[in-house]
Amino acid sequence: MKKPLVIAIIAAVVVVAVVLILVFTIGGGKAKVAVPKVGALLPLTGSLAEFGAGFVLAGDLAVEQFGEAGWPIKLEYADTETSAIPGVEAARSLVDLEKVVALIGAASSGVSIPIAESVSIPSQIPQISNASTAAMITYLPADEGKDFLFRTAPTDALQGVVLGDLAKREGYTSAAVFWVNNPYGQGLMEQFKMSFEHRGGKIVASVPHDEKPAPTYVSELKRLMDSKPDVMLALGYPGQA
CATH class of the missing domain: 3.40.50.2300 (Response regulator)
Structure with missing residues:
Protein backbone atom coordinates (compact mmCIF):
# COMPACT_ATOMS: atom_id res chain seq x y z
CA MET A 1 0.00 0.00 0.00
CA LYS A 2 3.05 2.29 0.10
CA LYS A 3 3.31 2.73 -3.68
CA PRO A 4 -0.22 4.22 -4.03
CA LEU A 5 0.72 6.77 -1.34
CA VAL A 6 3.73 7.91 -3.37
CA ILE A 7 1.48 8.16 -6.44
CA ALA A 8 -1.00 10.21 -4.42
CA ILE A 9 1.80 12.52 -3.31
CA ILE A 10 2.90 12.90 -6.94
CA ALA A 11 -0.67 13.81 -7.89
CA ALA A 12 -0.83 16.33 -5.05
CA VAL A 13 2.47 17.85 -6.15
CA VAL A 14 1.11 18.19 -9.69
CA VAL A 15 -1.78 20.21 -8.25
CA VAL A 16 0.69 22.35 -6.31
CA ALA A 17 2.87 22.76 -9.40
CA VAL A 18 -0.04 24.10 -11.43
CA VAL A 19 -0.73 26.67 -8.71
CA LEU A 20 2.93 27.70 -8.63
CA ILE A 21 3.10 28.04 -12.41
CA LEU A 22 0.03 30.27 -12.39
CA VAL A 23 1.50 32.42 -9.62
CA PHE A 24 4.81 32.86 -11.42
CA THR A 25 3.07 33.52 -14.74
CA ILE A 26 0.77 36.16 -13.29
CA GLY A 27 3.62 37.69 -11.32
CA GLY A 28 6.02 37.77 -14.24
CA GLY A 29 8.27 35.17 -12.64
CA LYS A 30 9.26 37.49 -9.78
CA ALA A 31 6.91 36.27 -7.08
CA LYS A 32 8.35 34.64 -3.99
CA VAL A 33 6.27 31.61 -3.13
CA ALA A 34 6.49 29.83 0.22
CA VAL A 35 7.01 26.08 0.22
CA PRO A 36 3.48 24.67 -0.19
CA LYS A 37 2.03 22.44 2.50
CA VAL A 38 0.11 19.26 1.73
CA GLY A 39 -1.90 17.46 4.40
CA ALA A 40 -1.44 13.71 4.79
CA LEU A 41 -4.32 12.00 6.60
CA LEU A 42 -2.92 8.67 7.75
CA PRO A 43 -4.12 5.76 9.94
CA LEU A 44 -1.43 6.08 12.61
CA THR A 45 -3.79 4.40 15.09
CA GLY A 46 -6.92 2.29 14.77
CA SER A 47 -7.61 -0.83 12.72
CA LEU A 48 -5.28 0.21 9.86
CA ALA A 49 -2.43 1.35 12.13
CA GLU A 50 -0.26 -1.47 10.79
CA PHE A 51 0.18 0.60 7.61
CA GLY A 52 0.61 4.01 9.23
CA ALA A 53 4.36 3.93 9.86
CA GLY A 54 5.01 2.71 6.32
CA PHE A 55 2.92 5.54 4.91
CA VAL A 56 5.00 8.06 6.85
CA LEU A 57 8.23 6.57 5.50
CA ALA A 58 6.84 6.70 1.96
CA GLY A 59 5.79 10.31 2.47
CA ASP A 60 9.19 11.33 3.84
CA LEU A 61 10.93 9.66 0.90
CA ALA A 62 8.69 11.43 -1.61
CA VAL A 63 9.32 14.82 0.02
CA GLU A 64 13.07 14.18 -0.06
CA GLN A 65 13.07 13.18 -3.71
CA PHE A 66 10.86 16.06 -4.80
CA GLY A 67 13.14 18.45 -2.94
CA GLU A 68 16.18 17.05 -4.74
CA ALA A 69 14.33 17.55 -8.03
CA GLY A 70 13.72 21.22 -7.24
CA TRP A 71 10.09 20.91 -6.14
CA PRO A 72 10.15 21.40 -2.36
CA ILE A 73 6.95 20.62 -0.48
CA LYS A 74 6.07 20.09 3.15
CA LEU A 75 3.88 17.24 4.33
CA GLU A 76 1.77 17.85 7.43
CA TYR A 77 0.85 14.47 8.91
CA ALA A 78 -2.37 13.92 10.86
CA ASP A 79 -3.85 10.79 12.43
CA THR A 80 -7.34 9.77 11.30
CA GLU A 81 -7.46 6.99 13.92
CA THR A 82 -9.04 4.95 11.07
CA SER A 83 -12.35 6.51 12.10
CA ALA A 84 -14.67 9.04 10.47
CA ILE A 85 -15.11 11.65 13.22
CA PRO A 86 -11.41 11.96 14.18
CA GLY A 87 -10.57 11.91 10.47
CA VAL A 88 -12.89 14.82 9.70
CA GLU A 89 -11.53 16.77 12.67
CA ALA A 90 -7.94 16.15 11.52
CA ALA A 91 -8.77 17.24 7.97
CA ARG A 92 -10.51 20.39 9.18
CA SER A 93 -7.47 21.28 11.29
CA LEU A 94 -5.13 20.80 8.33
CA VAL A 95 -7.28 22.99 6.08
CA ASP A 96 -8.28 25.72 8.53
CA LEU A 97 -5.18 25.97 10.72
CA GLU A 98 -2.28 24.61 8.66
CA LYS A 99 -3.64 26.09 5.40
CA VAL A 100 -2.70 23.07 3.30
CA VAL A 101 -3.34 23.34 -0.44
CA ALA A 102 -4.23 19.66 -0.93
CA LEU A 103 -5.07 16.57 1.12
CA ILE A 104 -3.72 13.04 0.74
CA GLY A 105 -5.84 10.27 2.24
CA ALA A 106 -7.54 8.84 3.98
CA ALA A 107 -6.74 5.14 3.77
CA SER A 108 -10.19 3.82 4.66
CA SER A 109 -13.14 4.62 2.38
CA GLY A 110 -15.25 5.05 5.50
CA VAL A 111 -12.97 7.93 6.49
CA SER A 112 -12.19 9.40 3.05
CA ILE A 113 -15.85 9.90 2.12
CA PRO A 114 -16.88 11.87 5.25
CA ILE A 115 -13.74 14.01 4.91
CA ALA A 116 -14.62 14.77 1.31
CA GLU A 117 -18.25 15.58 2.12
CA SER A 118 -17.50 17.68 5.21
CA VAL A 119 -14.14 19.32 4.48
CA SER A 120 -12.39 19.03 1.13
CA ILE A 121 -15.37 19.56 -1.20
CA PRO A 122 -16.90 22.49 0.75
CA SER A 123 -13.41 24.03 1.10
CA GLN A 124 -12.58 23.32 -2.56
CA ILE A 125 -9.38 21.52 -1.55
CA PRO A 126 -8.25 18.61 -3.78
CA GLN A 127 -8.27 15.30 -1.90
CA ILE A 128 -6.40 12.28 -3.26
CA SER A 129 -6.75 8.96 -1.44
CA ASN A 130 -3.95 6.44 -1.71
CA ALA A 131 -5.96 3.43 -0.56
CA SER A 132 -9.75 4.00 -0.55
CA THR A 133 -11.45 1.58 -2.92
CA ALA A 134 -15.22 1.97 -2.34
CA ALA A 135 -17.03 2.17 -5.67
CA MET A 136 -19.16 5.11 -4.49
CA ILE A 137 -16.10 7.38 -4.43
CA THR A 138 -16.29 7.46 -8.22
CA TYR A 139 -19.92 8.60 -8.12
CA LEU A 140 -20.05 10.52 -4.84
CA PRO A 141 -23.12 12.82 -5.12
CA ALA A 142 -21.47 15.61 -3.12
CA ASP A 143 -18.62 15.75 -5.65
CA GLU A 144 -20.74 15.63 -8.80
CA GLY A 145 -19.65 18.36 -11.19
CA LYS A 146 -16.95 19.53 -8.76
CA ASP A 147 -14.19 16.91 -8.92
CA PHE A 148 -12.29 17.48 -5.70
CA LEU A 149 -12.08 13.80 -4.67
CA PHE A 150 -9.64 11.43 -6.38
CA ARG A 151 -7.81 8.17 -5.65
CA THR A 152 -4.85 6.16 -6.90
CA ALA A 153 -6.07 2.70 -5.78
CA PRO A 154 -8.34 0.56 -8.00
CA THR A 155 -12.07 0.64 -7.27
Whole structure:
Protein backbone atom coordinates (compact mmCIF):
# COMPACT_ATOMS: atom_id res chain seq x y z
CA MET A 1 0.00 0.00 0.00
CA LYS A 2 3.05 2.29 0.10
CA LYS A 3 3.31 2.73 -3.68
CA PRO A 4 -0.22 4.22 -4.03
CA LEU A 5 0.72 6.77 -1.34
CA VAL A 6 3.73 7.91 -3.37
CA ILE A 7 1.48 8.16 -6.44
CA ALA A 8 -1.00 10.21 -4.42
CA ILE A 9 1.80 12.52 -3.31
CA ILE A 10 2.90 12.90 -6.94
CA ALA A 11 -0.67 13.81 -7.89
CA ALA A 12 -0.83 16.33 -5.05
CA VAL A 13 2.47 17.85 -6.15
CA VAL A 14 1.11 18.19 -9.69
CA VAL A 15 -1.78 20.21 -8.25
CA VAL A 16 0.69 22.35 -6.31
CA ALA A 17 2.87 22.76 -9.40
CA VAL A 18 -0.04 24.10 -11.43
CA VAL A 19 -0.73 26.67 -8.71
CA LEU A 20 2.93 27.70 -8.63
CA ILE A 21 3.10 28.04 -12.41
CA LEU A 22 0.03 30.27 -12.39
CA VAL A 23 1.50 32.42 -9.62
CA PHE A 24 4.81 32.86 -11.42
CA THR A 25 3.07 33.52 -14.74
CA ILE A 26 0.77 36.16 -13.29
CA GLY A 27 3.62 37.69 -11.32
CA GLY A 28 6.02 37.77 -14.24
CA GLY A 29 8.27 35.17 -12.64
CA LYS A 30 9.26 37.49 -9.78
CA ALA A 31 6.91 36.27 -7.08
CA LYS A 32 8.35 34.64 -3.99
CA VAL A 33 6.27 31.61 -3.13
CA ALA A 34 6.49 29.83 0.22
CA VAL A 35 7.01 26.08 0.22
CA PRO A 36 3.48 24.67 -0.19
CA LYS A 37 2.03 22.44 2.50
CA VAL A 38 0.11 19.26 1.73
CA GLY A 39 -1.90 17.46 4.40
CA ALA A 40 -1.44 13.71 4.79
CA LEU A 41 -4.32 12.00 6.60
CA LEU A 42 -2.92 8.67 7.75
CA PRO A 43 -4.12 5.76 9.94
CA LEU A 44 -1.43 6.08 12.61
CA THR A 45 -3.79 4.40 15.09
CA GLY A 46 -6.92 2.29 14.77
CA SER A 47 -7.61 -0.83 12.72
CA LEU A 48 -5.28 0.21 9.86
CA ALA A 49 -2.43 1.35 12.13
CA GLU A 50 -0.26 -1.47 10.79
CA PHE A 51 0.18 0.60 7.61
CA GLY A 52 0.61 4.01 9.23
CA ALA A 53 4.36 3.93 9.86
CA GLY A 54 5.01 2.71 6.32
CA PHE A 55 2.92 5.54 4.91
CA VAL A 56 5.00 8.06 6.85
CA LEU A 57 8.23 6.57 5.50
CA ALA A 58 6.84 6.70 1.96
CA GLY A 59 5.79 10.31 2.47
CA ASP A 60 9.19 11.33 3.84
CA LEU A 61 10.93 9.66 0.90
CA ALA A 62 8.69 11.43 -1.61
CA VAL A 63 9.32 14.82 0.02
CA GLU A 64 13.07 14.18 -0.06
CA GLN A 65 13.07 13.18 -3.71
CA PHE A 66 10.86 16.06 -4.80
CA GLY A 67 13.14 18.45 -2.94
CA GLU A 68 16.18 17.05 -4.74
CA ALA A 69 14.33 17.55 -8.03
CA GLY A 70 13.72 21.22 -7.24
CA TRP A 71 10.09 20.91 -6.14
CA PRO A 72 10.15 21.40 -2.36
CA ILE A 73 6.95 20.62 -0.48
CA LYS A 74 6.07 20.09 3.15
CA LEU A 75 3.88 17.24 4.33
CA GLU A 76 1.77 17.85 7.43
CA TYR A 77 0.85 14.47 8.91
CA ALA A 78 -2.37 13.92 10.86
CA ASP A 79 -3.85 10.79 12.43
CA THR A 80 -7.34 9.77 11.30
CA GLU A 81 -7.46 6.99 13.92
CA THR A 82 -9.04 4.95 11.07
CA SER A 83 -12.35 6.51 12.10
CA ALA A 84 -14.67 9.04 10.47
CA ILE A 85 -15.11 11.65 13.22
CA PRO A 86 -11.41 11.96 14.18
CA GLY A 87 -10.57 11.91 10.47
CA VAL A 88 -12.89 14.82 9.70
CA GLU A 89 -11.53 16.77 12.67
CA ALA A 90 -7.94 16.15 11.52
CA ALA A 91 -8.77 17.24 7.97
CA ARG A 92 -10.51 20.39 9.18
CA SER A 93 -7.47 21.28 11.29
CA LEU A 94 -5.13 20.80 8.33
CA VAL A 95 -7.28 22.99 6.08
CA ASP A 96 -8.28 25.72 8.53
CA LEU A 97 -5.18 25.97 10.72
CA GLU A 98 -2.28 24.61 8.66
CA LYS A 99 -3.64 26.09 5.40
CA VAL A 100 -2.70 23.07 3.30
CA VAL A 101 -3.34 23.34 -0.44
CA ALA A 102 -4.23 19.66 -0.93
CA LEU A 103 -5.07 16.57 1.12
CA ILE A 104 -3.72 13.04 0.74
CA GLY A 105 -5.84 10.27 2.24
CA ALA A 106 -7.54 8.84 3.98
CA ALA A 107 -6.74 5.14 3.77
CA SER A 108 -10.19 3.82 4.66
CA SER A 109 -13.14 4.62 2.38
CA GLY A 110 -15.25 5.05 5.50
CA VAL A 111 -12.97 7.93 6.49
CA SER A 112 -12.19 9.40 3.05
CA ILE A 113 -15.85 9.90 2.12
CA PRO A 114 -16.88 11.87 5.25
CA ILE A 115 -13.74 14.01 4.91
CA ALA A 116 -14.62 14.77 1.31
CA GLU A 117 -18.25 15.58 2.12
CA SER A 118 -17.50 17.68 5.21
CA VAL A 119 -14.14 19.32 4.48
CA SER A 120 -12.39 19.03 1.13
CA ILE A 121 -15.37 19.56 -1.20
CA PRO A 122 -16.90 22.49 0.75
CA SER A 123 -13.41 24.03 1.10
CA GLN A 124 -12.58 23.32 -2.56
CA ILE A 125 -9.38 21.52 -1.55
CA PRO A 126 -8.25 18.61 -3.78
CA GLN A 127 -8.27 15.30 -1.90
CA ILE A 128 -6.40 12.28 -3.26
CA SER A 129 -6.75 8.96 -1.44
CA ASN A 130 -3.95 6.44 -1.71
CA ALA A 131 -5.96 3.43 -0.56
CA SER A 132 -9.75 4.00 -0.55
CA THR A 133 -11.45 1.58 -2.92
CA ALA A 134 -15.22 1.97 -2.34
CA ALA A 135 -17.03 2.17 -5.67
CA MET A 136 -19.16 5.11 -4.49
CA ILE A 137 -16.10 7.38 -4.43
CA THR A 138 -16.29 7.46 -8.22
CA TYR A 139 -19.92 8.60 -8.12
CA LEU A 140 -20.05 10.52 -4.84
CA PRO A 141 -23.12 12.82 -5.12
CA ALA A 142 -21.47 15.61 -3.12
CA ASP A 143 -18.62 15.75 -5.65
CA GLU A 144 -20.74 15.63 -8.80
CA GLY A 145 -19.65 18.36 -11.19
CA LYS A 146 -16.95 19.53 -8.76
CA ASP A 147 -14.19 16.91 -8.92
CA PHE A 148 -12.29 17.48 -5.70
CA LEU A 149 -12.08 13.80 -4.67
CA PHE A 150 -9.64 11.43 -6.38
CA ARG A 151 -7.81 8.17 -5.65
CA THR A 152 -4.85 6.16 -6.90
CA ALA A 153 -6.07 2.70 -5.78
CA PRO A 154 -8.34 0.56 -8.00
CA THR A 155 -12.07 0.64 -7.27
CA ASP A 156 -13.95 -2.26 -5.67
CA ALA A 157 -16.02 -2.35 -8.85
CA LEU A 158 -12.91 -3.95 -10.36
CA GLN A 159 -11.65 -5.91 -7.36
CA GLY A 160 -15.04 -7.47 -6.61
CA VAL A 161 -15.39 -8.70 -10.18
CA VAL A 162 -11.94 -10.27 -10.05
CA LEU A 163 -12.67 -11.95 -6.69
CA GLY A 164 -15.93 -13.41 -7.99
CA ASP A 165 -14.25 -14.68 -11.13
CA LEU A 166 -11.35 -16.18 -9.15
CA ALA A 167 -13.66 -17.99 -6.72
CA LYS A 168 -15.64 -19.54 -9.56
CA ARG A 169 -12.54 -20.53 -11.53
CA GLU A 170 -11.20 -22.27 -8.42
CA GLY A 171 -14.29 -24.46 -8.52
CA TYR A 172 -16.26 -22.98 -5.61
CA THR A 173 -20.03 -22.94 -6.02
CA SER A 174 -21.03 -21.41 -2.67
CA ALA A 175 -19.46 -18.69 -0.54
CA ALA A 176 -19.91 -17.00 2.83
CA VAL A 177 -18.78 -13.38 3.27
CA PHE A 178 -17.55 -11.79 6.51
CA TRP A 179 -17.22 -8.06 5.96
CA VAL A 180 -16.44 -4.86 7.85
CA ASN A 181 -19.56 -2.72 8.07
CA ASN A 182 -18.42 0.45 6.28
CA PRO A 183 -18.38 1.71 2.67
CA TYR A 184 -15.30 -0.39 1.88
CA GLY A 185 -16.61 -3.68 3.25
CA GLN A 186 -20.18 -3.27 2.05
CA GLY A 187 -19.16 -2.08 -1.40
CA LEU A 188 -16.67 -4.89 -1.99
CA MET A 189 -19.09 -7.48 -0.62
CA GLU A 190 -21.81 -6.31 -3.01
CA GLN A 191 -19.47 -6.31 -6.00
CA PHE A 192 -18.20 -9.81 -5.14
CA LYS A 193 -21.76 -11.09 -4.66
CA MET A 194 -22.86 -9.70 -8.01
CA SER A 195 -19.82 -11.13 -9.81
CA PHE A 196 -19.97 -14.55 -8.12
CA GLU A 197 -23.71 -14.99 -8.66
CA HIS A 198 -23.40 -13.84 -12.27
CA ARG A 199 -21.05 -16.79 -12.79
CA GLY A 200 -23.45 -19.27 -11.20
CA GLY A 201 -22.19 -19.13 -7.62
CA LYS A 202 -24.37 -18.72 -4.53
CA ILE A 203 -23.85 -16.58 -1.42
CA VAL A 204 -25.06 -18.74 1.48
CA ALA A 205 -24.22 -16.29 4.29
CA SER A 206 -23.28 -12.63 4.61
CA VAL A 207 -22.28 -11.36 8.06
CA PRO A 208 -21.08 -7.80 8.81
CA HIS A 209 -18.95 -6.76 11.77
CA ASP A 210 -18.08 -3.41 13.31
CA GLU A 211 -15.05 -1.36 12.26
CA LYS A 212 -13.72 -1.42 15.82
CA PRO A 213 -11.80 -4.67 16.41
CA ALA A 214 -13.58 -7.10 18.73
CA PRO A 215 -11.89 -9.47 21.22
CA THR A 216 -13.37 -12.44 19.38
CA TYR A 217 -15.48 -13.25 16.32
CA VAL A 218 -16.44 -16.78 17.35
CA SER A 219 -20.22 -16.27 17.12
CA GLU A 220 -20.00 -14.58 13.71
CA LEU A 221 -17.69 -17.26 12.37
CA LYS A 222 -20.03 -19.98 13.65
CA ARG A 223 -22.92 -18.40 11.73
CA LEU A 224 -20.78 -18.33 8.60
CA MET A 225 -19.55 -21.91 8.92
CA ASP A 226 -23.03 -23.23 9.77
CA SER A 227 -24.04 -22.23 6.24
CA LYS A 228 -21.53 -24.83 4.98
CA PRO A 229 -19.89 -22.72 2.26
CA ASP A 230 -17.26 -24.02 -0.14
CA VAL A 231 -15.19 -20.93 0.66
CA MET A 232 -15.31 -18.00 3.09
CA LEU A 233 -14.28 -14.49 2.06
CA ALA A 234 -13.16 -12.09 4.81
CA LEU A 235 -13.20 -8.39 3.92
CA GLY A 236 -11.65 -6.36 6.72
CA TYR A 237 -8.52 -4.78 8.16
CA PRO A 238 -5.36 -6.21 9.77
CA GLY A 239 -6.55 -5.10 13.21
CA GLN A 240 -9.58 -7.36 12.81
CA ALA A 241 -7.71 -10.41 11.54
